[in-house]
Amino acid sequence: MIDQSRAVWCKSSRSGNTGQCVELALNIPGVTAVRDSKAPEDGTLTFEPHTFRTFLTTLKSGKLDS
Numbered sequence: 001m002i003d004q005s006r007a008v009w010c011k012s013s014r015s016g017n018t019g020q021c022v023e024l025a026l027n028i029p030g031v032t033a034v035r036d037s038k039a040p041e042d043g044t045l046t047f048e049p050h051t052f053r054t055f056l057t058t059l060k061s062g063k064l065d066s
Contacts, residue, residue: 002031002046011037 007025015021015037023040025033032052035044047055058064 002028002033004028004033004044007033009035009040 004025006027008027009023009025011023012021021037023035023037025035025044028046030048031046032049033044033046034052036042
């Protein structure tokens with residue numbers, strides 16, 4: 001289990017007042033943690049940093065657009 005007790009959660013500056021976005025914690029050694037900003041108590045997903053960067057690159061490329 002990964003200790004997330006000292007996670008510093010960041011929300012996108014593009015997030016509206018409704019808070020409908022995800023938050024990232026980048027200060028946990030070896031992982032990028034992701035959670036739903038509306039329901040942080042529901043848990044987190046963790047990714048190896050390389051895997052998360054690849055995911056973001058794929059999103060930005062438009063390859064996942066329908």
